[in-house]
Amino acid sequence: xxxxxxxxxxxxxxxxxxxxxxxxxxxxxxxxxxxxxxxxxxxxxxxxxxxxxxxxxxxxxxxxxxxxxxxxxxxxxxxxxxxxxxxxxxxxxxxxxxxxxxxxxxxxxxxxxxxxxxxxxxxxxxxxxxxxxxxxxxxxxxxxxxxxxxxxxxxxxxxxxxxxxxxxxxxxxxxxxxxxxxxxxxxxxxxxxxxxxxxxxxxxxxxxxxxxxxxxxxxxxxxxxxxxxxxxxxxxxxxxxxxxxxxxxxxxxxxxxxxxxxxxxxxxxxxxxxxxxxxxxxxxxxxxxxxxxxxxxxxxxxxxxxxxxxxxxxxxxx
Amino acid sequence: xxxxxxxxxxxxxxxxxxxxxxxxxxxxxxxxxxxxxxxxxxxxxxxxxxxxxxxxxxxxxxxxxxxxxxxxxxxxxxxxxxxxxxxxxxxxxxxxxxxxxxxxxxxxxxxxxxxxxxxxxxxxxxxxxxxxxxxxxxxxxxxxxxxxxxxxxxxxxxxxxxxxxxxxxxxxxxxxxxxxxxxxxxxxxxxxxxxxxxxxxxxxxxxxxxxxxxxxxxxxxxxxxxxxxxxxxxxxxxxxxxxxxxxxxxxxxxxxxxxxxxxxxxxxxxxxxxxxxxxxxxxxxxxxxxxxxxxxxxxxxxxxxxxxxxxxxxxxxxxxxxxxxxxxxxxxxxxxxxxxxxxxxxxxxxxxxxx
Amino acid sequence: xxxxxxxxxxxxxxxxxxxxxxxxxxxxxxxxxxxxxxxxxxxxxxxxxxxxxxxxxxxxxxxxxxxxxxxxxxxxxxxxxxxxxxxxxxxxxxxxxxxxxxxxxxxxxxxxxxxxxxxxxxxxxxxxxxxxxxxxxxxxxxxxxxxxxxxxxxxxxxxxxxxxxxxxxxxxxxxxxxxxxxxxxxxxxxxxxxxxxxxxxxxxxxxxxxxxxxxxxxxxxxxxxxxxxxxxxxxxxxxxxxxxxxxxxxxxxxxxxxxxxxxxxxxxxxxxxxxxxxxxxxxxxxxxxxxxxxxxx
Numbered sequence: 002x003x004x005x006x007x008x009x010x011x012x013x014x015x016x017x018x019x020x021x022x023x024x025x026x027x028x029x030x031x032x033x034x035x036x037x038x039x040x041x042x043x044x045x046x047x048x049x050x051x052x053x054x055x056x057x058x059x060x061x062x063x064x065x066x067x068x069x070x071x072x073x074x075x076x077x078x079x080x081x082x083x084x085x086x087x088x089x090x091x092x093x094x095x096x097x098x099x100x101x102x103x104x105x106x107x108x109x110x111x112x113x114x115x116x117x118x119x120x121x122x123x124x125x126x127x128x129x130x131x132x133x134x135x136x137x138x139x140x141x142x143x144x145x146x147x148x149x150x151x152x153x154x155x156x157x158x159x160x161x162x163x164x165x166x167x168x169x170x171x172x173x174x175x176x177x178x179x180x181x182x183x184x185x186x187x188x189x190x191x192x193x194x195x196x197x198x199x200x201x202x203x204x205x206x207x208x209x210x211x212x213x214x215x216x217x218x219x220x221x222x223x224x225x226x227x228x229x230x231x232x233x234x235x236x237x238x239x240x241x242x243x244x245x246x247x248x249x250x251x252x253x254x255x256x257x258x259x260x261x262x263x264x265x266x267x268x269x270x271x272x273x274x275x276x277x278x279x280x281x282x283x284x285x286x287x288x289x290x291x292x293x294x295x296x297x298x299x300x301x302x303x304x305x306x307x308x309x310x311x312x313x314x315x316x317x318x319x
Numbered sequence: 320x321x322x323x324x325x326x327x328x329x330x331x332x333x334x335x336x337x338x339x340x341x342x343x344x345x346x347x348x349x350x351x352x353x354x355x356x357x358x359x360x361x362x363x364x365x366x367x368x369x370x371x372x373x374x375x376x377x378x379x380x381x382x383x384x385x386x387x388x389x390x391x392x393x394x395x396x397x398x399x400x401x402x403x404x405x406x407x408x409x410x411x412x413x414x415x416x417x418x419x420x421x422x423x424x425x426x427x428x429x430x431x432x433x434x435x436x437x438x439x440x441x442x443x444x445x446x447x448x449x450x451x452x453x454x455x456x457x458x459x460x461x462x463x464x465x466x467x468x469x470x471x472x473x474x475x476x477x478x479x480x481x482x483x484x485x486x487x488x489x490x491x492x493x494x495x496x497x498x499x500x501x502x503x504x505x506x507x508x509x510x511x512x513x514x515x516x517x518x519x520x521x522x523x524x525x526x527x528x529x530x531x532x533x534x535x536x537x538x539x540x541x542x543x544x545x546x547x548x549x550x551x552x553x554x555x556x557x558x559x560x561x562x563x564x565x566x567x568x569x570x571x572x573x574x575x576x577x578x579x580x581x582x583x584x585x586x587x588x589x590x591x592x593x594x595x596x597x598x599x600x601x602x603x604x605x606x607x608x609x610x611x612x613x614x615x616x617x618x619x620x621x622x623x624x625x626x627x628x629x630x631x632x633x634x635x636x637x638x639x640x641x642x643x644x645x646x647x648x649x650x651x652x653x654x655x656x657x658x659x660x661x662x663x664x665x666x667x668x669x670x671x672x673x674x
Numbered sequence: 675x676x677x678x679x680x681x682x683x684x685x686x687x688x689x690x691x692x693x694x695x696x697x698x699x700x701x702x703x704x705x706x707x708x709x710x711x712x713x714x715x716x717x718x719x720x721x722x723x724x725x726x727x728x729x730x731x732x733x734x735x736x737x738x739x740x741x742x743x744x745x746x747x748x749x750x751x752x753x754x755x756x757x758x759x760x761x762x763x764x765x766x767x768x769x770x771x772x773x774x775x776x777x778x779x780x781x782x783x784x785x786x787x788x789x790x791x792x793x794x795x796x797x798x799x800x801x802x803x804x805x806x807x808x809x810x811x812x813x814x815x816x817x818x819x820x821x822x823x824x825x826x827x828x829x830x831x832x833x834x835x836x837x838x839x840x841x842x843x844x845x846x847x848x849x850x851x852x853x854x855x856x857x858x859x860x861x862x863x864x865x866x867x868x869x870x871x872x873x874x875x876x877x878x879x880x881x882x883x884x885x886x887x888x889x890x891x892x893x894x895x896x897x898x899x900x901x902x903x904x905x906x907x908x909x910x911x912x913x914x915x916x917x918x919x920x921x922x923x924x925x926x927x928x929x930x931x932x933x934x935x936x937x938x939x940x941x942x943x944x945x946x947x948x949x950x951x952x953x954x955x956x957x958x959x960x961x962x963x964x965x966x967x968x969x970x971x
Contacts, residue, residue, distance in 0.1 A: 026771075026773070032810075033809075102689050111705060112700060119903060121944075130706060130707035190699060
């Protein structure tokens, strides 16, 4: 913010020094990313000397079994978690925007926790929780099944059935795809809820009243009026959740088991051994996907629904 | 519809203090009053969007208050139209029928009929944002009417339209109501609008109904100061009743004795009289009118509105407003500022007020 | 005849249906695990990571340095180092990021474009942005090559792994975290006040300090908070750029849940860190009120 002599004082207009600085700052922000992209095309295997352009590394990616498996896992997790978290998060966001309920303020605090907290703490607590559930349900399964062996008749049937259920629960909660998906949903929900909630803020409540007046019960109001109008926000939230899931490393690292490696986890272990161009290639692809998703998200958020143009009021019970 | 004892308070603000109202089937009733008088609150309670703190509302003998809005035989035309922006005009109109699970064929027939009535049949495929204010208005109407509700509630629907369109739609609405025969409850702050369209008017003020009656009754025989000045305008004169006999009252006022042949009076009690400006005759010579009230005054100001000359005439220490229509030259005299004139007030135009 | 308001407002059903699943989920998978973690931190660890009674404070004690072999504040010192690093990163991030945010907010028609340009790195995978520095700081990497070319150094410097590399990596990764909140609050500045200040004789520098800075402070504080909290728990950057020597508290926690298999101790440390974070948040909430939370968009 140095004063640039000779220029007339215009409140807060950037001077030359600031412009130069901004340029340098942008370079700073982008050079590492650009480097990765560039070096993904580098012929040389050894990091940082440019020897020539090649697409080889991209090719080897598609033949790499581990990478393909990791990709598959990443996508399964992302799609499953996004589907559930979008539904739950949308409902949550809509409810928060519209209703007041006892404990709302407190709950809002809890909801913001996954957003602000260091991921490692959340990950670690989940490991403990999963372990607890898995162990205990395993123990119940064992005792129930043992009991069903000894007892007879209906009771044995019941015990056997419950025992099977407990066993399923136990194995589900052992670290694997299931645990990762659950974890992802947990941190996705607040994000989706926040996006949907702010979309609802600009929503014209008289439209819902009109729908009710015309005979729609609450479900129909939501289905025919509210949901179609907040849809861009819902999709944006879903996109956000999807990106968060694909990019997540810390939580996935802790809550995944053998055989459920995702791309970020794979990159981490690979990079610890040393940076190689195929990792760069992989990273470039991921960057590409993220950027596209982000641009889509931006575009969706900028679309104003016609209801906000028509005026009207929205009241929040809060 | 019967409304009894209605009371509603918002955050320490008493929106409705005590409302008792009977509404007849098939009539056009206006709730008239300035903003904040509670008319919209009353409407919303009837529609079901608000619950009163106490009181009852029933339609055809059935208590409506426990029924949620989507089940009530009542439809609303909103001030902001509230058309569903993501649906076409046709889908908007069909919405209520769809909620009532009316079979598609029949629903389409009914919709077509109603849309023809309000003249929107050419826009069925358009979306609301492609329509003008007046067109949106008609769609909102059609959407409400097609459900054949027992009562139609209209919340200042013409507020956002320009004057000419408003006047045109006022007449159309009135004719429409006569044709479909649905009970209309119409909320407005525009007294002219209420006069044009309604069968009966309820004049409201700060949570109470000041007067409820037919249009003529409310206009010609206002009961309170508020009604006399809100609906049209009135000259107000205070006085004391000297004599009341055979339907004619003699009242002593600061401007002399005035006689009234309308309303009831109590002798020796104070009273406020209202005289509407258009009922006053302004002449230079009053000798032909010795049976009526005659006051003398000087023209202070003249406002020309095209339709009439509004004279402001000073009588003793008071200013009277007197409106004279601009009829053909032979029928009226034109006066200038400073002229001495006589004001002739027929006894049947002197109305006593209750407050 | 008067009647109280009839009870058809079954809003309870609606509230339950919309907010219910979300609340249930967050409670089950966020609040309860945290409580589990709290419980674990007070349990005793037996061999092979068996955990059981009695309740004990020994893990917190170990964290504070009271081991069986005498006082050894190693964990405290790691935590202290982490606090310092996190603080330093936050400060640097402000120094670098604030002017940039300011610039973007004042660049008129270019605003949205520039903002998107800043958001792109923000959304790019954290891991990728961190390991990029391995590439840059490698002994045959561009920095070293550049320095050698310019004749400043004779042979490649071991720029990484080192604490400095960790620092740079973190600052780089976190600057975007700070730019967004600061940008939001610069947007809200009332520029007429600056003009008033100028009118009263303040030059640009003083106008900036006395008028602009206070108004943008909320955004700065939010940004600093975000950066500080994230840096506190960060174990990726030290793991990649710090080698085995530079360890921050995040790595320690990771070890307890990884090779060291000491879950109660790990829980205890996590809880201490969590406590710090919550305290920072609480102080912030006290100062800024609910509005601050909304800056998150």
